[in-house]
Structure formats: structure tokens, C-alpha cells
Amino acid sequence: MKINQFIFIFLLVLAGFLSLKMVFGLFTSAASNNGNNFIASDSFPTKTPTPTVPITNTPTPPAQSSSPLLINEVYLLGDFKDEWVEIYNPSSSPVSVNGYRIEDDNGYDTLPDVSIPAGGYGIIKGNDSSDVIVPPPAVAIEVTNAKIGSNGFTNAGDKVVLRDETNALVDQMSYGTNTEVFSGLTPPTISGNTLARNPNGIDTGSVTDWQIRTASIGVTNP
Template sequence: MNFKNVSLKFFIGLLSLVLFAFSAMASYLVLDVAQFDPYQVRSRFAEPGSLPKAFIVQSGSMEPAVKTGSIVITRKAETYNQGEIISYKKDAKNVITHRIQVKNYPDGINSDPVYLTAGDANEDFDSGSITNDQIVGKVALTLPYLGYVANFAKQPYGFLLLVIVPATIVIYEELKGLLKEIFKTLSILKRRLFDRKSHTLKYSLQGTTLKAKNGGLHKATAIVPIFGAALVFAGLASSFFSDKETSQGNVFQASTWGSPTPTPTVQPGDIVINEVYYDVDADHVQPPGSDENTFEWVEIYNKSAQTVNLKDWKIEDNSGTQRTISTSNRNLASGQFAILAKAANVFVLWTIPDSAEKIQLGEIIGNGLANGGDRVVLRDSLGNIIDQMSYGTDVSVLNPSSSDVAEGHSLERVPDGFDNDLGSDFFDTNPPTPGS
């Protein structure tokens, strides 16, 4: 190997090394320091809807149709139909890939449709309907698991490995071929210029090519950095698991984090026994002939200014038999009524406002409220008596007690919550008014 060839290879190698180091450092600084966002760059250079778009699916709510980590290719369509998988914008940044479950025309067949979507693995629809303006496109192609590679390519190190390094190798090979051609041409020029036998300058300049030559890279290798760059510009599409459960009787609140707020102390009289229905008429025993104790109910009322949790509270009669109101959190808001009865079939026999809580005890109240006289006692979770009353022949709480009422009537505080610890606080009410 002569000195000329050694110098040429050293020069090319040094130049390629410098080029790679510069590209790698510049790319890392751009991605890491400038917080490069491929999705924003892509949206800036492409007209909306002009080109197919690629998104990475980040969860398994569309399985088995679309695996987690897949890349979906979407394209705009004139119409979208039930059963098709689409990608749509939930907000300015988030794109969701789910299936159309329902297509409606709320304003008539000639109006724009609205869609209800859901993931194949979800039990419920996504929250809210979507319109054509929100749809990015219909999924035309799914590339399983390629999204994991794309996510890696979006990181600084991944970008270096999948884009910069392959591109530098291709540039190195092409630069080597180019310099060889330049040196070859210069050598021809030198011989022609100093050839004394001829005054005619003849030379040829051959262009460079990506064709494999003298052990160089094949032109197909250029696809490697191009593919890596394409992965970088793949967007992110969410697909999420969802399910809806109803939690009745709970009040959820949000506040700034701080020291735990102690549970408000409930004082006697904060929650009162507001109405008692103990002498059940035939119209409210269904089916006829059933045990009338099953259809008794007691209304309680929160007259305090705070929400009270009824968990582990109890109600009892003069037999001392206690029934637990709720074994889980069950809140009663300020000014709210709650109806306590054995089962839900009691509530359907009455017109009860939606604002009132309907609590099933699972058992009759005490051992059954006696028609001639009994008492009702309300206890908190610690067993403290919060309120109590007695009627008819039972004078254990109120003496004189509240008057006994006729079948189908109830005893009710008038006005609601009025409490002087007297039998006269309760009035004969017909018809009864549960929940109001």
C-alpha cells in the first residue's frame, strides 16, 4: 500500500469521524435541551388531512384487534361507519384510537352525524359524542409492536442509534466514493496536462452513484436512516380502558392537600327522626297478604349545616333489636331526607323525590313497629343516641307520647326538623310524605 492510498483513507476516516461526532452532539443538544417534539414538527409541515398519519397505540383497550405498542396508519375519509376503527382528537394534544359503536343523526338524516366510540375491551362508551371535525382519520393499516421501536427512536439515544449512526455510515461510504472519483479525475488531469506527446486535453469525469462498488454500501441501505426518521415523526394515540359504576349517596369533594380534617362531631338533634309510618294500609302491602311490618318505613332528616356519614349508624325499636343503616360510607347532606325500609319494593309504592336517599336495611325495623305503641331510636356509629321518639302506649321516651294514628297515616314533625322533645312535635299526616 503506497503513501497516497494511506493518506487518502486516513483523511476520509478522520473526516467521517468528525462529521459523526458533530452530528451526534448537535442532535443530542437539539433533542434534549430544546425538548424536541416530533408531533408538533410534523403537524407544522403537513396540511391537516393531506397525508396519512401514523400513531402509536399506548394501551390495550383495543385488543385483540389492535395490540398495545402497535402503530396505526390513518387516512381521511369522506364518511365513517359503525364498526370502523378511527383516530380522533379528544382535545388539542390527545388523539384516541377506538371503534365507532353508534352513528346517529340527531338533527335529521341530512345533518352531520355524531358518533359514540368505545374500545373493544371496554364495557362502556367513551364519554361524550364526537363529530367529523374531531376525526383525524380511519385506520387503514396496523403495524403490531412497532410502536415500541418508535418510542425508543423519539428519545435522544434512540434518535442517535436509529437515525444519526446509519445516516453517518451512508454519508461516509458515499463521501469515500466521491473523494476517490475526485482524486482519480485530478490524476487524469495531471497526466494529460504534462503529456508532451499530445496537446489535446482529454479526460472524463464519472459521476457518483449509490450503486454498490468496490465493496461499498448498496443504495438500499439509505432506507435505514429514512425509516428511523419516519418512526421519530409517528404521533401518539391513546386508547384507554373505561368502565362506569354508579355510587349512590356519596358526595365527592376536592381541595388542596393539607392536614387531615377531623370528622365533624354529630350532636344529638343534628339528625332527627322526622316521620314514622308504622300502621300500614292494604294499598301499601304488595302482594296482598304479605307481612305489613315489611312495608314500614322511617324518615330521618339532617337539620345540621354539615354532611353526615351514616356508616355503622343503627335504628332500633323498644325491643332493643338494632338494624344497621349502612355498612359503607353513606352521606346525608345538610337539609336532605333519607327513607329507611327493609327493601326496595317499599320505595316503589310511594312517590319519593329523587333528592331523598333510599336506604335498604335488609331487615324489618327492630322486630316490627307495633301499631298501638312503640319507640324509635337512632344511634350513631359509636352507639350514642342522636334522636328518639315514642308513640301511643309507649311513654319510655316522650311522656306524654305522640298520639297513635289510624291505619295508613303517619306521624310527622311539623315543620320538618322541629324538635322540642315533646310528643306534640309530631302530627297525624294523611297521606304520608316520605322524602319531603
């Protein structure tokens, strides 16, 4: 019995000793950690920024119509009642201009329901252009205003634009001081002369397609 008590007391003392050693070890470790010195760096590596690519806003070109029609000749001299625009249909089928627009640099007129025959011509003129005689088989395309566009064509410089019923670009030209389409196209100064495509119906998109010619309304340009 005494031996068992002795063993029990011995184990109890041993357990207490081990517990004290563990606690002492924790304090010792904490004390040693408190002695560590940490030095913060006063300089840091600089991150090189990723270069950005500039965004360029490119103007969107006007939608191009599938219509085959061409502005073929423009008479711009004299009184506005004398002005006219010849439209040429080089295709093998008639083309209606219903809802099309004819524009100058300040406004436009909507065209009526008129069909230009295959290989033929349509003459756009104001509603007070009694002096503009359209020879058959060419067809007259009369706008509702006395002047074509906003105020008729300016002799010194203007533009002529044809758009289809969806407002898509069909054809355009400019002359004189207006260089929106062409630069260097000199307007005529002698009555009876026009700006015309030469040869008739040529369309390379260049100012060289156009020349000053004797008016040839409703027929092939000479």
C-alpha cells in the same frame, strides 16, 4: 487513831439507819396506797353517732351524640314492608349514617354507608320494601332485614331510636302504649297517615313536636 475509828463507826451506823428509814418509808407508802378505794362508775356517757348521708344511685343518662340528624317522620301502619322512617339532616353538610343503628323496643338494625345530603332526607326501610318509593333527592337507607328493628313497628305502641356509630343517642321518640320517651302521643289509625314533626324538623324535646299528618316521604312535612 481511835478518833478515826470512832468517826468511821459513827458514819457506818448513820448510813445503816438512813437505809432502814428509806425501806420503812417504802412499805408505809405501799400500805397507805393499799387502803385506797376505787369505785368504778356504772354509767358511761353515750356517744352520739354521726348521721350518715344516704347514697342515691341516679341513673346515668345516655350519652348524647353530636350528630345533627333527626327522626322526622314515621310510617307504621299496614304490612311491615310498608314501614319507613324519615331522617332529616338540618345541617349545611352531608352526614353519613355508616354504622348508625335504628332501634325499636326489641332490637336494632345497623345502617349502611349512605350519606344524607345537607338539608335533605334519608328514608330507612326494610330490604323487602319494594312498595316504599323514595323520591330524589332523598336517599334510600335499606337495612339488611325485611323488618325495621326486631320485628317492625307495633301499631298500638313502640319506640324509634337512632344511635350513631359509637352507640351515642342521636334522636328518639315513642308513641301509644310505649311511654319510654313520650306519653300521650296517639298513633295514627288511617292508612296513609304518619307521625311527623310539625313544623318540619322542629325539636323542642316535647311530645307536642309530633302530630298525625298525611304521609310526605322524602319531602318537607306539610
